[in-house]
Amino acid sequence: MIRFILIQNRAGKTRLAKWYMQFDDDEKQKLIEEVHAVVTVRDAKHTNFVEFRNFKIVYRRYAGLYFCICVDVSDNNLACLEAIHNFVEVLNEYFHNVCELDLVFNFYKVYTVVDEMFLAGEIRETSQTKVIQQLLMLQNLE
Amino acid sequence: MALKRVKGSIDRIFDKSLQDLVRGIRNHKSNEAHYVSLCVDEIKVELKQENVAVKANAVNKLIYLQMLGYDISWAAFNIIEVMSSPKFTFKRIGYLAASQCFHSETDVLMLTTNMIRKDLGSQNFFDAGIALNGLSCFITPDLARDLANDILALMTSSRPYTRKRAVLISYKIFLCYPEALRPAFPRLKEKLEDPDPGVQSAAVNVICELARKNPKNYLSLAPVFFKLMTSSTNNWVLIKIIKLFGALTPLEPRLGKKLIEPLTNLIHNTSAMSLLYECINTVVQVLISFTSGMQDHGSSIQLCVQKLRILIEDSDQNLKYLGLLAMSRILKTHPKAVQAHKDLILQCLDDKDESIRLRALDLLFGMVSKKNLMEIVKKLMIHVAKADGSQYRDELISKIIEICCQNNFQYITNFEWYISVLIELTRIDGSSSHGGLISSQILDVAIRVKSIRQFAAHQMATLLENAHALMSQLHRNGMEEVLYAAAYICGEFAQFVESPDCLIHAMVRPRATTLPSHIQGVYLHNIMKLYAVALKRAEDTDDKGVGLTQSLQEKLPIFIQSSNLEVQERASCILTLLKYIEKLQNKGLFEVDEFSCLFKGELNPVAPKAQRKVPVPEGLDLDAWINDPPSSSEDEDAKEEQKMEYERSYNDFYSPTSEKRREYSQEELNKLREERMVEQANNPNYLMSKKAEGYMNPDEESEAGSINLDISVPLHVPGLPSSDRYFKMEQDRRRRQRAERVVKKKKAKRGKHGRKREEQEEPEEEEDIAPVHAVEIVNEEMPEGAVKTDSEDENPSFDPHKALDIDLDSPLTASEALPKPKHRESAKLIIQEPEKKEKPSKKKKHKKEKKHKKKHHSAPVESLLVDEVDVDRTVNGHQHQHVDQQDAVQVKKEKKEDDLSFWLNDSSEKVEEPVVNGVAVEDDKATQKSSKEKKRNKKAKKSKRKSPEVGETPPPSEPQIQMSRYTVLAENKDMRIEFETRCIPRQEKKITVSCVFSNLSSSFIKTIEFNVLDTLNTRLIRDGGNLSHDAVQIPFSLPPSARNECQLEFTASSVTMPQRLKGTITYMVQDDTKQHTNQEKLDFKLHLPCSAYLMSTPLSSDRFTKLLSSGEVTDKASYQFNNTDMSLESMLQKLCFYIKFAVVEQIGNSASLYSSSIQKHHVCLLVKSVGNGISIDGKSDNSSLLSNIMDEVKMVGKT
Secondary structure (H helix, E strand, C coil): CEEEEEEEECCCCEEEEEECCCCCHHHHHHHHHHHHHHHHCCCCCCCCEEEECCEEEEEEEECCEEEEEEEECCCCHHHHHHHHHHHHHHHHHHHCCCCHHHHHHCHHHHHHHHHHHEECCEECCCCHHHHHHHHHHHHHHC | CHHHHHHHHHHHHHCCCHHHHHHHHHHCCCCHHHHHHHHHHHHHHHHHCCCHHHHHHHHHHHHHHHHCCCCCHHHHHHHHHHHCCCCHHHHHHHHHHHHHHCCCCCHHHHHHHHHHHHHHCCCCHHHHHHHHHHHHHHCCHHHHHHHHHHHHHHCCCCCHHHHHHHHHHHHHHHHHCHHHHHHHHHHHHHHCCCCCHHHHHHHHHHHHHHHHHCHHHHHHHHHHHHHHHHHCCCHHHHHHHHHHHHHHHHHCHHHHHHHHHHHHHHHHHCCCHHHHHHHHHHHHHHHHHCCCCCCCCHHHHHHHHHHHHHHHHCCCHHHHHHHHHHHHHHHHHCHHHHHCCHHHHHHHCCCCCHHHHHHHHHHHHHHCCCCCHHHHHHHHHHHHHHCCCHHHHHHHHHHHHHHHHHHHHCCCCCHHHHHHHHHHHHCCCCCCCCHHHHHHHHHHHHHHEHHHHHHHHHHHHHHHHCHHHHHCCCCCCCCCHHHHHHHHHHHHCHHHCCCHHHHHHHHCCHHHHHCCHHHHHHHHHHHHHHHHHHHHHHCCCCCCCHHHHHHHHHHCHHHHCCCCHHHHHHHHHHHHHHHHHHHHHHHCCCCHHHHHHHHCCCCCCECCCHHHHCCCCCCCCCCCCCCCCCCCCCHHHHHHHHHHHHHHHHHHHHCCCCCHHHHCCHHHHHHHHHHHHHHHHHCCHHHHCCHHHHHHCCCHHHHHCCCCCCCCCCCCCCCCCCHHHHHHHHHHHHHHHHHHHHHHHHHCCCCCHHHHHHHHHCCCCHHHCCCCCCCCECCCECCCCCCCCCHHHCCCCCCHHHHHCCCCCCCCCHHHCCCCHHHHHHHHHHHCCHHHHHHHHHHHHHHHHHHHHHHHHHHHHHHHHHHHHHHHHCCCCCCCCCHHHHHHHHHHHCCCCCHHHHHHHCHHHHHHHHHHHHHHHHHHHHHHHHHHHHHHHHHHHHHHHHHHHHHHCCCCCCCCCCCCCCEEEEECCCEEEEEEEEECCCCCCEEEEEEEEEECCCCEEEEEEEEECCCCCEEECCHHHCCCCCCEECCCCECCCCEEEEEEEEEECCCCCCEEEEEEEEEEEECCCCCCEEEEEEEEEEEECHHHHEECCCCCHHHHHHHHHCCCCCEEEEEEECCCCCCHHHHHHHHHHHCCCEEEEEECCEEEEEEEECCCCEEEEEEEEECCEEEEEEEECCHHHHHHHHHHHHHHHHC
């Protein structure tokens, strides 16, 4: 099960934080900082997996952004990695060549994308076309 | 009004949009906090406006701030306002904000229940979607309970979009509200076969997640999953299913047998690494679950290992890492297969990524054998030398030691080699934390391996003589700890030391005073042991050791100056002793043997837990007071006095002018010392345990005596052995042994040829490597009668998944139905305690039921399952080809066994059939097939629909609890009502009567009404201002033989008298035909004894005595049971259980009990067993209450 999803830039600014476990605010901030500390020190030669408390973090870096998913130790690392990539591809399609600023100014849309693809800590939809379709429908409602 | 609206919209123009906020924060990088606080003020103003759009915009900005780490919990109520807006755009913002910042402690969540329910049921399915999204983040037990039913309903929604979400969120519901699992499970199971693949995969996800924690409850779903696995092409789903199987196989090895083949196929065919990895993991799991020797699965293991090798060799670091991880799993059961890849794993030690290196280390740990230990350790030593980063080096060192000492030094054939490895490790530059570890290893080896002692003593002596090499690094690492071990070994095995005098001189060098004090202490003590040996050896010389005694006397005073008490004390003791010896020596009266017998006797290693394992002797009560407990009133004074006294005596003793020390004569001193030595020798903690040394303050010295030493000392100490030498020696030795063996084998007879060949397949059996020394590893001592328990250190931790360990196969009962919104309040009450109390008895019944059910209903289910067997057998992908030919066969077999084991067992027989039937037949029947299949599907659905109905027939309802407060209120042929009274904490005038209604008839009972005739004192609380003679509706109806519980509240103005209330219950009985309903009536008398108003209140004995002496409780009553065979214990139990007393204190055969009424009356009891009777004295502040309670006590005592 996914415990949380984080998107951070290299400076540690949060671009998205989705929690599937209940933490209080201080704990959330602490986690964000810890993840940042753990992830940014690793370079391309390192694995994309880090053991983290009782969980593990699967992360991937796209340009200046780190996409991190925190999952149970027993979960499949590679599947999570693919889920991240899938998510990024959807973002790219949805924002047409996504960049960090897109995520900053449309952060609520990013949350919508996350909600379309993940729910309650599980991967909900993996088909990119379906997700994009839903997103466009939602957009039309507003 | 219009003006106001215009004004509002003009204001809006000046509001900051979200974009402005984001841009503003980016522009105010230097003083972000200040800017944000300004924005927050603006937002606060905006939130006060009536316009929802403004509010929503404000909340949207808040979400952004929250993401940046600012607290927005103060806006919780505004968020709810926005959530409740009918417009989708705003609602979405509201839910997003809620999902980001609400958590289970957010109190406003209570307000949201109905709103969320409305959104869930909304026409617009997007509303339901965002509500579900939000709920998944902030669900609480309360919300889960109240909304479980709605979510369950959504699982059957016509839109896959909603269904999928509802299924996924059900997992969260189960976590928060485990009671929902059983009623929801049938529906969840259905979703596994949902037409929409998305819903299917959602259901798989949820069940996987559930099953991972409590796999045994989901074993019966294996056939369904098996079918999914063989039919699905979605890798995401496959991964989940395969993972689930990984959790199931340990419970059912037969399942593994079935899985191996499809999994190996997948491993061969898939191109997706994630799937491949999952398959390998599960295959490994399967192979582990097989008991060894049952089957030969070498090929699967080989396949896995080969694939993993490819992963490890891959340039992708991720694959490498995962490969190593999976390898380590195989290693546990099939070490041989992994050991073949040692080279590869050793290569990984050079990897850039530390996590890969650490994984490789883990693997090496499990790979060692007697054969390759030396080689592996040699490689590791090279790595230690060149490792960068102290953390990794530390890890390496501790791993080397772990590898060597695992399983009681199982793999070490040459302990000289091990000692030299350890010594080499001490010379590693810059390692920090393992001095203690190495030291304890050296000690351990030397003490437990007797044959190595001589060698160890030699080496340690060299080490001590060259202590400066270690100490030159003194302030950078903790390696001087090794000197502790060295000193101890040299002293304890001093007979092996070549020249004790030289060693003694080396040890008393002034530099030794810079060592940590606990090491100095050990130095001093062991100098004495060495000294004894030296004297013994000097016996024959002219000197007779006088020179040594003198020089020691010269050197020791520097230790007396030590600031550490322990060192100081030992040094001065030794010095006095030396003076005495010198005197004797000069007189020629000195007896060496007398002196050396001080250090006689051998120390044995003691197991770390030995102390704890000493069984408590019979009749020893560790909790009992040895003396009388100090009286509380004089406590303070006494303590003060004691302290003074202690200080006085302390000062007396330690004041420099004190004469006390000299009061001991030398002889006495000697004797005392001898005693102490003996005591120390017998005290296992003295050397072994770190704890015992805690008071010595190891670090104190290191700072005080910091001396800058020249570092140019060569690190390699001449005379110390190098482990490489041993490695080479060992290689030679083995070569020789092998040659000898070959010769022997040639000579051996041919009779055992077959067996021999087996051995030769694995070159060099491990057992064949004979150790160099005759090694006798002494086991650690354990006290007699110690019980072996391995799981001592487990401390139970909270796990929410434990609550989900629920038997899912047993049928549902009516009481388990999910609470419906209509009866929310009453439903709430039902869910409380009584459920839990009944559980144990219920479960038993379920089990019986289950067996019962299986007998009757397994047939239809079976036919379903057997189909799937066929499906997996067909290799060509024509998955339903053979189905109809199989039908006939299946029918015969159907009644044999229960479903799962049938599915699991008969697979092998099945295989043959399709082969016999051949392909030609299949083609003919291809057309018929489809129609038949449809029929079967229908059948399947029917049987499935049946099962929940079957589930609803609840078990018969006698409560099986031995002691039950439930008493029968009324009973007739249709119904039985039992009741129990409960007090409500902090309610002075209310009690709850909890009634359990059991339907004894075979018809449906509904519209139950409950009414009593109120008395002046006691009244039934009726909802909503109903008149005092109206009946109360019981909020449920009872299916045949169901039971359910309802709680009714009564007010009582006085609690000192028992009450009897007359009442009636009316209800409608529905005929089986559902056409007639008859109204029935049942009269009862509700007896509310005084104990109904008592609350078991724990009270400390202090306060109890205070209460008794305060004069508050003046009324007395007593009673004596004569000639009763009831024990005091059972009497107390009954009093506590039925009359709700709490035991304050029990001493010998008397006990004091206490309880208080809801109106704070005190009731105290003193229960004594006298001869063959029990006397009970009661005290209370209300005489009528007391006498009524005593009456009850009499009743209880007699039953």
